[in-house]
Amino acid sequence: MARTATAAAAPRAPGFLRAALLLLLLVAACRQAAEENVVTELRCQCLETMKGIHPRYIQSVKVTSPGPHCDRTEVIATLKNGQKVCLNPESPLVKKILDKLLNKGNTN
Template identity: 40%
Template sequence: MSSKILGSFFTFLVACLVVTEGMSLRGAGVEPRCRCIGTESRRIGKLIARVELFSPNPHCKDTEIIATLKDSGEEICLDSSAPWVRKVIDKILSRNQS
């Protein structure tokens, strides 16, 4: 085989691996980055339908707290340092331990 064909094949193979690896992460429900870019610290407790906690992982070093709003279904990232958010987290964790 000529070096041009071998080089083209190698480039094609690497491109396929990159594309399929990215697809497999998303298909498995794993984002290849942090979900939260910014966070909300205002008190919105009465507007929240559901709260999800996401532990740090290889793609994001932060614990992420994502709230889904009742009326719109919009997902909002909460500021884990806000006192009211800490109370919500403590309540969720104590409920899960019972």
């Protein structure tokens, strides 16, 4: 069975047209990836908080102020075993821990 003339003579897209199409797809993929990163960063990190933890287990503390990502202050402590826990910034024990850490850095 012979091929029809229209199928054999179908024009191919020029190289620059294919390159432009690939570039368009690449830009769309990069834009989507960038939007996904922004969405995951624009939210609160702490869903549940602890009232406190003994300071000897804490390696470091990160305090994040309220902003467009989250409407509340977040206190995230990294423990010496590598685990991260969220602490309640309104808790008296957490306030004492933060005060101790701030004063520790100011004593020269």
